[in-house]
Amino acid sequence: MKVFSIIGSQRKNGNTANIVDLLNHKIQSYSNNELDINIKTMNLADQNIQMCKGCRICFNKGENFCPLKDDLLEIKKNINESDIIILSSPVYVEDVSGLVKNWIDRMAFISHRPEFFEKSAYILSTSGVGSTKHTLITMNTALRTWGGSIIGQDTFKIGELMSNEDINKNFDNRINKIAKKIVNYHKTSKKLKPTFLSLMIFKIQQLYYKKSNEKDSIDYNYWKNQNWLEDNRKYYMEIKSNFIKIIFARFFGSLIAKLVLK
Numbered sequence: 300m301k302v303f304s305i306i307g308s309q310r311k312n313g314n315t316a317n318i319v320d321l322l323n324h325k326i327q328s329y330s331n332n333e334l335d336i337n338i339k340t341m342n343l344a345d346q347n348i349q350m351c352k353g354c355r356i357c358f359n360k361g362e363n364f365c366p367l368k369d370d371l372l373e374i375k376k377n378i379n380e381s382d383i384i385i386l387s388s389p390v391y392v393e394d395v396s397g398l399v400k401n402w403i404d405r406m407a408f409i410s411h412r413p414e415f416f417e418k419s420a421y422i423l424s425t426s427g428v429g430s431t432k433h434t435l436i437t438m439n440t441a442l443r444t445w446g447g448s449i450i451g452q453d454t455f456k457i458g459e460l461m462s463n464e465d466i467n468k469n470f471d472n473r474i475n476k477i478a479k480k481i482v483n484y485h486k487t488s489k490k491l492k493p494t495f496l497s498l499m500i501f502k503i504q505q506l507y508y509k510k511s512n513e514k515d516s517i518d519y520n521y522w523k524n525q526n527w528l529e530d531n532r533k534y535y536m537e538i539k540s541n542f543i544k545i546i547f548a549r550f551f552g553s554l555i556a557k558l559v560l561k
Contacts, residue, residue, distance in 0.1 A: 300485050302324045302326060303381035304464065305374075306342040307388035307399035314457045315389045316342065317466050318474070322385065322423070325478035334486070346370040350401055357408040361517055371405050371551030381480060383419050383450075386442065390426035390434045393520040403441045412521040413504075416535035421450035421481055427459065443497055446535055450484045455478060471535060491539045495548050501527075501534050501553025503559070510560055 304323055308315040323338050330336035346368040356364050362372065378384055388395040395403070409415065422436040431454040437451055455470065485518045493501075508522045522528050528537065533545050 300336045300383065300482070302336065302338040302379040302383045302385065302481075304338060304340040304385040305387065306340065306344075307396050308342070308403070309344045309398065310389075310398070310460075311344065311507065312341060312459055314455070315320070315387050317461070317463050318423060318425055318455055318470070320463070321385050321466055321470065322474050322478055325475050326481060331477065336482075339381070340380070341374065341377065343402055343422070346374065348374075348398075348402055348405060351404045351407075356429070358411060359467050359517065360409050367391045367405075371402075374402070375406070375409075378415060378418060381418065382485060383421070384415075384447065385421050385423065385481075386438050387423040387425070388438065389433060390424055390429060390431045390462075391427065393431075393433045395424075395434050396496070399438070404420045405438070406441070406445070409445040410441075413444070413535060415442070416446035418446070419448045419450050421477065421485060422451045424452075424454045428456060431456070443500060448493060448497065451477070452482055457525075461504050466480060491536060491537075492545060493534055495544055498534060498540065498548035499552040499555070502549045503556045504543060505532065505557040506553065507560060519541050542552070 302323070306316050306319050310316065317342065327336055334553055348371055349367045349369050352367065354366065356366065362375075362455050386399075388399040393399065394400070401424055404539060413458070420436055421443070422438045424431045424438075426434075435452045435454060438450060442449060453473075457466075461469070505522070505527060508519050509528050511519050526532060527534070533549070534540075538545075
C-alpha cells in the first residue's frame, strides 16, 4: 500500500504537519508480512507551484503544454503512483490555505479529464477554534471531481501551536482510529463501491461530453478513448455498487445535467 501525504501549510512544523506525521506513523505501524506500507510525505510549501495564469492551455491543449514549468506535474505523478492520498490544510478564513487553493486551481484540468479514479483519499484540516466545514468541502469537492474516492474526513481544533508531545497525548486514540480506517478501506477495496454522489458526478460529466459540440477537443477525446461515453458505462472503472444505488444516482445525475446543460 503506497500512501502519499500532502501537507498544505507554510508552517513546516506546525499543527497540520504534526497531525499528519502522527497519522503516518500510525498507518506505518500496520505494516506486516501481508501488507507492505510505503509512505511519502510532501509539503506544498517546499514545492515550486506558480500561480495559475488562467490561460486555459491545460484545458485546450493539455497540461504538458502549460507555460509554467514547475513542480506541479511531479506532484501529479506522485499521486498516480500511490494508492492512498492524505490531503491536509490549516483553516484560513473558513477555507483551505492559499497553498492548497492555488494547487487545486492548477490541477483544474483533471476536473475535465479525471485520472484519480483508482485512488482513495482521507482529508484533514486543523484550526484554532473556528468552524472548518467549508475547508473540508473544498478539498472533498476537488478530489471527487478528479475521480477520487473519499475514505473519510476529519477536523482537529487545536488552538495555538501544539507540541508533538501534546498532539500525541490529546489525539493518539483518535488518529489511530483514522489510520485503522484507512488501512481497512484499502484491504477491502471499498473504492469499487463509489458513493451515490460520485456516481452522480460521473453521470453529469458523461452527459456533458456526450452532448458536446467540440468533438475535436482534448477533453472529449479523453472521455471517448476511455470508453466513458458508452451508454452502459456507469463509472470510470468496473464497480460493485448496489444496483438500486446506481440506477437512482444516474437518474438524478441526468436530471441535474438537463438543468445545467440547457
